[in-house]
Amino acid sequence: MTGTGPREGFGLNLPDYPWNAMAPYVQQASQHPDGAVNLSIGTPVDPTAEVVQNALVAAANSPGYPTTQGTAGLRTAIVNWFARRRSVPDLEAAAVMPTVGSKELVAWLPTLLGLGAGDVVVRPTVAYPTYDVGALLAAATPVAADSLDELDDDTRSRVRLVWVNSPANPTGIVRTKDQLAAVVGQGREAGAVVASDECYAELGWDQWDRGRGGEAVPSILDPHVAGGDHRHLLSVYSLSKQSNMAGYRAAFAAGDADLIANLINSRKHAGMIVPFPVQQAMRAALDDDAHVEAQKDLYRSRRERLLPALGHAGIRVEHSEAGLYLWGTAGENTWTTVARLAEAGIVVGPGTFYGEAGDGYIRVSLTGTDERVDAAVKRLQSL
Numbered sequence: 001m002t003g004t005g006p007r008e009g010f011g012l013n014l015p016d017y018p019w020n021a022m023a024p025y026v027q028q029a030s031q032h033p034d035g036a037v038n039l040s041i042g043t044p045v046d047p048t049a050e051v052v053q054n055a056l057v058a059a060a061n062s063p064g065y066p067t068t069q070g071t072a073g074l075r076t077a078i079v080n081w082f083a084r085r086r087s088v089p090d091l092e093a094a095a096v097m098p099t100v101g102s103k104e105l106v107a108w109l110p111t112l113l114g115l116g117a118g119d120v121v122v123r124p125t126v127a128y129p130t131y132d133v134g135a136l137l138a139a140a141t142p143v144a145a146d147s148l149d150e151l152d153d154d155t156r157s158r159v160r161l162v163w164v165n166s167p168a169n170p171t172g173i174v175r176t177k178d179q180l181a182a183v184v185g186q187g188r189e190a191g192a193v194v195a196s197d198e199c200y201a202e203l204g205w206d207q208w209d210r211g212r213g214g215e216a217v218p219s220i221l222d223p224h225v226a227g228g229d230h231r232h233l234l235s236v237y238s239l240s241k242q243s244n245m246a247g248y249r250a251a252f253a254a255g256d257a258d259l260i261a262n263l264i265n266s267r268k269h270a271g272m273i274v275p276f277p278v279q280q281a282m283r284a285a286l287d288d289d290a291h292v293e294a295q296k297d298l299y300r301s302r303r304e305r306l307l308p309a310l311g312h313a314g315i316r317v318e319h320s321e322a323g324l325y326l327w328g329t330a331g332e333n334t335w336t337t338v339a340r341l342a343e344a345g346i347v348v349g350p351g352t353f354y355g356e357a358g359d360g361y362i363r364v365s366l367t368g369t370d371e372r373v374d375a376a377v378k379r380l381q382s383l
Contacts, residue, residue, distance in 0.1 A: 014136060018129060018353040025342040032345025037376040039365040040349040042169075042324045044244040046298060046369075049291035052243060055284035059277040066276035068268045070098040070252075074279045077286040078252050085289070086201065086219040086235075088254075090228060095257040097264050098274040098282065101249035102199050102238035106130045106163075109234075110138035112266050113193060115160050122148065123163040125357045126171050128197070131163045144355055148186040159190045167200040167208075167217060167322030170354050170363040174208050174322045177218045180225045188232065193259065196220035199238040199251075200323035202292055203299060208322050211293060211300075217322060221255055230255045241324060242292045243285040250274070250282045299324065302366045302373045309380035310364065318361075326364040327351075337362050344379045 022040060029036035069075070075093040082088040082096075099105040107130050110121055119140040123131035127144070135142035140160070148156055164183055166175040175183070180196070187194035201217040210216050218225060221235050234255040240246035253260070267273070274282075285291070306326060310317055315328040315337070330337045334350045341348050341362075351361030368376065 012137065014133060015129075022347065022350075025338055026347055028339075028342040029345045029347045032379075034345065034375060036345055036347055037368060037372045037379070038347040039368050039372075039376060040347045040363075042241070042365045042367050044240065044246050045367055046244050046295060048244045048247075049285070049288070049295075051288050051291060052245060052248075052281045052285045056248075056277050056281040059280035062276040064276075066273050066279060068097070068273050069264045070096070070274065071276075071279055071283070074098060074283045074286075077283045078254060081286040082219070082221065082235075082254060085216070086198075086222070087216060088219055088221040088223070088235075090223065091221065091230075091254055092257060095230065095260050096252055096254040097260055097267075098279060099236075099251045099253055100272060100274055101240070101246075102197065102236050102251040103130055104249070104272070105236055105251065105253055106197065107134045107137060108272075109195060110134045110140050110161055112263050113138075113161060115140040118158060119160040120155055120158040121161045121163065122151075122159055122192075124165055124168060126168070126351075126354045127163070127165060128169050129353060129355075131165075135161075144357070147183075148190060156190060159187075159192045162187045162190075162192050162194045164194060164196040164220060166196065166198065167204065168319075169197075169200065169323060170325050170349065170351070170358070170361075171318070171327045172200075172205075172320035172323040172325060174204065174217055177222060177224045180218060180220055180222075181227075184220065184225060184227075184233065191232075193232050193234065193256075194220065195234040195236060197236045199236070199241055201237065202242040203296060203324060204322040205300070205303065206321045209300075211296065230257070232256055232259065234259065239282060239285050242295065244295060245281070245285060248278050248281055250278055250285070252282070298370075299366045302368065302370065305373060305377050306364060306366065306380075309377040313380040313383040315362070324366050325349075326366070327361060328364065329361045332360070334358070334360055334362060340383070344383060346376050346379055 121135035132142040238251040317328040349363035351358030
């Protein structure tokens with residue numbers, strides 16, 4: 001009899017989920033008498049703002065299907081937020097859409113764009129691994145490069161999607177308007193979509209800390225970058241970081257109106273819909289800047305405590321001018337540093353998870369409670 005049992009060979013041949021390799025180091029750190037300080041994964045730990053929670057509760061009676069493109073109120077809130085916070089005054093409501101978290105869009109964008117075998121997806125040399133996974137899901141080829149000038153002619157001719165990540169995870173590098181404009185120019189010359197992952201844009205430090213007199217982190221859609229033309233451009237943003245809404249899976253994309261319309265149509269067919277209560281919570285979060293500034297103050301304080309403590313422990317922090325992480329090196333193998341810190345009860349992210357260029361580095365998250373960050377500082381000072 002045939003067809004009654006499972007067939008071998010099913011499933012996607014994707015790389016193992018990298019964070020599984022951290023289990024022994026987490027176990028080691030947990031043996032510390034005062035418990036582990038886990039600064040490896042950037043999951044928010046502070047409360048979600050009441051204005052967001054209240055909006056979610058108020059929309060809890062939601063028996064009907066939500067819309068894939070988002071409510072008119074949410075789309076207006078996104079457009080207004082881009083104008084107010086990102087210096088993008090020329091967006092239309094038809095050029096935005098909500099997504100089920102930003103990771104979902106990163107993973108599925110190559111597929112939704114119709115990419116396939118032979119097509120090339122370019123991502124930064126040190127980068128979030130989901131850019132590669134998205135290319136592999138579409139059977140496209142991921143290529144690590146910070147500029148299309150680094151590619152040979154054949155590879156460059158096959159580029160269909162270019163990912164920019166500014167502020168970058170894990171390095172915290174911010175691209176200036178001129179640098180972003182150069183990427184846009186290269187992408188247009190290649191006939192490719194340029195998608196900019198800007199999820200940490202509200203968390204600029206140093207020269208990018210506008211709460212301390214610095215510049216706002218620029219967007220790919222800024223008129224000085226895009227030249228007033230959003231064709232083939234996408235900005236991807238998440239409320240997980242700025243508003244502690246990681247559990248809501250609340251994000252959105254904006255840019256090329258024709259491209260957005262096509263993505264919305266495909267997402268309707270696939271059932272990729274943000275629940276209505278979450279859409280209402282997103283709208284409340286986007287309309288309120290006060291909770292974002294309050295959360296940023298918490299992260300700024302934690303960053304200012306961790307920076308000198310890492311230096312005391314012989315870890316040199318590089319870049320890290322924005323975002324939720326400190327990117328550092330002790331001048332040794334990544335896993336040696338990870339193991340040494342685990343012995344001190346501190347869990348950090350290995351730089352090797354972000355590509356070959358991350359070897360020798362670690363990523364330290366600012367997403368610990370004040371009590372756990374203070375515990376990490378004491379342990380680092382004792383190394």
